[in-house]
Amino acid sequence: MRIAALFAGIGGLELGLRESGHHTAMTCEIWEPAVRVLASRFPEIPNEPDVTELKSLPGDVDIVTAGFPCQDLSQAGMTAGIGGGRSGLVNNVFRLLDQRRVPLVILENVSFMLALDKGSAMDRLTSAFEERGYRWAYRTVNSLGFLPQRRERVFFVASSGDVEPESILMVDDVAARQRLTRLDTHAHGFYWTEGTRGLGWAPNAVPTLKNGSTIGIPSPPAILMPSGAVIKPDIRDAERLQGFPVDWTAEAPERLRWSLVGNAVTASVAAWLGRRLANPGNYDRLRDREWILPRGAFPKAARYDGSSRKIVEIGQFPLWAKREPLHRFLKHGGAPLSARATAGFLSRAEASSLRFVPGFLDALRVHLECMRSKESQRRASFPVAAE
Numbered sequence: 001m002r003i004a005a006l007f008a009g010i011g012g013l014e015l016g017l018r019e020s021g022h023h024t025a026m027t028c029e030i031w032e033p034a035v036r037v038l039a040s041r042f043p044e045i046p047n048e049p050d051v052t053e054l055k056s057l058p059g060d061v062d063i064v065t066a067g068f069p070c071q072d073l074s075q076a077g078m079t080a081g082i083g084g085g086r087s088g089l090v091n092n093v094f095r096l097l098d099q100r101r102v103p104l105v106i107l108e109n110v111s112f113m114l115a116l117d118k119g120s121a122m123d124r125l126t127s128a129f130e131e132r133g134y135r136w137a138y139r140t141v142n143s144l145g146f147l148p149q150r151r152e153r154v155f156f157v158a159s160s161g162d163v164e165p166e167s168i169l170m171v172d173d174v175a176a177r178q179r180l181t182r183l184d185t186h187a188h189g190f191y192w193t194e195g196t197r198g199l200g201w202a203p204n205a206v207p208t209l210k211n212g213s214t215i216g217i218p219s220p221p222a223i224l225m226p227s228g229a230v231i232k233p234d235i236r237d238a239e240r241l242q243g244f245p246v247d248w249t250a251e252a253p254e255r256l257r258w259s260l261v262g263n264a265v266t267a268s269v270a271a272w273l274g275r276r277l278a279n280p281g282n283y284d285r286l287r288d289r290e291w292i293l294p295r296g297a298f299p300k301a302a303r304y305d306g307s308s309r310k311i312v313e314i315g316q317f318p319l320w321a322k323r324e325p326l327h328r329f330l331k332h333g334g335a336p337l338s339a340r341a342t343a344g345f346l347s348r349a350e351a352s353s354l355r356f357v358p359g360f361l362d363a364l365r366v367h368l369e370c371m372r373s374k375e376s377q378r379r380a381s382f383p384v385a386a387e
Contacts, residue, residue, distance in 0.1 A: 001062040001277060004028075004102070006051055006093060010037040010249060010260050012242065013065045013108065016270020021278055025058050033252040034260055040251040051092045057100050063277075066093050067108040067265050094128050103161035105129070106273070108265050111140050111152040111300075118296030125156070130304060134158040137165035137303035137312070145176070145317035146268035148205040148326045149241045152316065153265070155273065163280060166303045168273065171281030172318035178204065183359050184226055187327035192222040192341050195348035199356075204326050209238055211262035218258035222337045222345075224360065225327055230342065230367040234332035235261065243267030246332075272318055287313045339371035 001022045005014050008027040018024065028048040029035050038047055048054050057064065068090040093105070113121045122138075129136050136158040143151035157165040181188070181203040189206030190199055200207030200221065212219040220232040235257045236246045243266050249257045289311040293299070301312040323329065346364055349356065 001104070002058075002060055003063045003065055004057045004061040006054075006064060006066040006096075007068045007089070008034070008038060008047075008065075009067055010034050010244075010264050011041055012244070012265030012267045013067055013106070013270045014042065015244065016265070016267040016272075017063075017065070017274040017277075019267075019271045020274025022063070022274055025061050028054055033256045036251045037249050037260065041248065051089060054092070054096065057096050057102060059100070061102060063104045063106060064093065064097070064102045065106045065108075066090065068093070090125070094132070097132060101132075101160055103159065104163060104277075105134070105156075105158040107138075107154075107156040107158075109154050109156075111154050113154060114140070114298040114300070119293065119298035122298040126304065126309075129158045132160070134160050135165055135304055135306050137169045137301075139169045139301040139312070139314060140316055141269055141318060142316035143242075143266040143269055144178075144202075144205055145174070145320050146266065146272070147241055147243060147321070148202075148323060148329050149207075149209060149266070150202045150205050151208045151266060153269070155269070163277075164283065166283040166312070167280035168276045170283050170287065170301070170303065170312055170314055171276065172272070173314050174317050174320050175315065176317055177320045183224065183357065183363060186226060186325055187330075188224045188357070188360070189221045189326070190224070192337055192345045193219065195345045195354070196352050197354075199349075199354060201357075206233065206241060206326070209241060209262045210258075211260075212258040218255070219262065220258060222341075223326070223330075223334070224363055228363055228366060230337040230364065231334035232337055233330060233334045236332045237330050237334070238262075240329070240331070243269070243271070268321075289313055336371060337367065339368055339375055342368045342371060 003014065003017060003022055003024045005024050005027045008014060008029040014024045014027065024042065024045050026046050026048060027038055027042065028051050029038055030049050035047055126136060136156065138154055138156040140152055141155050143149050155169060157168050159165045186204045189202040191207055194200060206221045206223065210219040220238065222230055222232055224230050238258065238261045239246060239248050242261055242264050249260045252260055291309040291311055299311045301314045303310050303312055342364055346361065346368065349361060
């Protein structure tokens with residue numbers, strides 16, 4: 001199938017779909033660092049810089065993909081909703097579809113949009129497709145089934161042709177196969193910038209990679225290794241945790257690579273989606289449940305068959321890929337979490353009412369003492385000259 005990729009970012013959807021045999025005919029991306037990555041990795045594909053100025057879609061495309069901006073939908077963002085200045089750009093998808101009815105549309109966004117403002121973002125999105133005669137299905141998919149990163153995202157497929165959206169999204173379903181881990185045998189990821197009200201924590205994985213800051217302040221997680229070392233992963237391993245080859249973003253300014261990777265669609269999930277697009281399965285309608293919305297929030301998975309909406313009973317894992325444990329998956333070392341960062345996290349954690357895995361805070365205290373000792377030795381080796 002031929003694809004028009006709107007809000008392409010660094011091409012996570014496009015890379016995964018290409019690995020499954022599909023072809024991207026055009027991209028549309030405005031952020032210059034991301035455009036630089038696209039030009040390096042997809043040099044043969046023309047890029048349109050501004051979706052608001054895009055007059056029409058190519059006449060031969062079968063799929064429109066859009067990982068539209070999540071800043072207004074994310075729990076970590078401004079939560080202005082789908083009418084916000086950034087996330088509201090998705091309206092351009094409908095403007096273009098009104099000019100040319102493309103058979104398939106694939107959207108991706110943060111799972112928080114299901115609950116934001118009692119699901120109004122999803123209601124607006126689904127209603128817009130229904131008004132245009134599209135059937136749809138969406139499902140919350142966790143990248144942890146593919147790679148050692150816990151990352152929940154909503155994948156949405158709308159169809160105006162013969163393809164049933166549920167035959168793409170709702171066929172594969174497995175149980176998570178995580179085994180019990182221990183601090184001395186497995187690595188555990190967490191966000192060292194948190195520790196007061198919540199903790200991004202992931203056994204044998206990292207929590208969701210964040211986009212950092214557009215002004216170049218990275219936001220990597222920390223990883224407590226089985227050895228007791230606490231590190232921040234190298235950007236090259238962050239790329240791999242999103243399903244990209246090493247140095248996929250090497251063409252971008254170093255300070256912005258974390259933002260680019262954190263904003264991206266996990267390419268491995270997109271590859272699974274591409275395989276199902278090429279070979280749809282048979283949906284089991286016994287998964288259907290009555291459309292009743294608890295507290296107004298939208299369910300984790302649902303579909304619309306052209307006449308009625310159904311909640312779908314299905315998990316977050318289309319598959320569970322074989323993988324090395326996180327500490328062996330990492331190939332590029334990583335930098336030790338500094339004494340300052342460790343001390344800041346510990347002070348917040350110790351003052352909070354959060355419960356932590358036994359031994360976790362003790363391990364951080366040991367790391368802190370080790371880092372302080374190293375810094376002391378460094379200062380002793382290079383004393384500052386007296387004035």
